Amino acid sequence: MVALLPDYPPHVAAYRASGSVSQEEYQQVVMQRVEQVADIYGKINFLVLLDTDFSNYSIGALLKYLYISFRHFFKWERMAIVSEEAWVRRAYDMLSPLVHGEVRGFKHEELAEAKQWVSGPLKT
Numbered sequence: 001m002v003a004l005l006p007d008y009p010p011h012v013a014a015y016r017a018s019g020s021v022s023q024e025e026y027q028q029v030v031m032q033r034v035e036q037v038a039d040i041y042g043k044i045n046f047l048v049l050l051d052t053d054f055s056n057y058s059i060g061a062l063l064k065y066l067y068i069s070f071r072h073f074f075k076w077e078r079m080a081i082v083s084e085e086a087w088v089r090r091a092y093d094m095l096s097p098l099v100h101g102e103v104r105g106f107k108h109e110e111l112a113e114a115k116q117w118v119s120g121p122l123k124t
Helices: 023-041 059-071 086-098 108-118
Strands: 002-004 012-018 044-051 076-082 102-106
Touching: 002 023, 012 023, 012 108, 023 044, 044 108, 076 108, 086 102, 102 108
Parallel strands: 012 044, 044 076, 076 102
Antiparallel strands: 002 012
16 A cells, blocks of 8 residues: 655655555556656655565556656656665665665654655755
């Protein structure tokens, strides 16, 4: 299941993933929000709070994740991945030099820090 997180600035697409994540859910919730932010601001700050692991993402949801990542490749500014799985945080930290924008991994206990960081103003 995916749900948008409340109380984030309008230039941030933030969601929580828990349990199983289907392609349809990802399309309707996450991709729709990312498209809104990209259309309005031309840049995207993004936060995902993982309360599940990637094995619970359907193949379709993972493909949608990759699609939206490449579709807006030059629009990503800050991406925060909040997960208790150390390998997930490390993988995203290692991606930072390879992708447009900055990627940081955070533990669940660091959610407030992640929110503050990803909510920073977009570069002009």
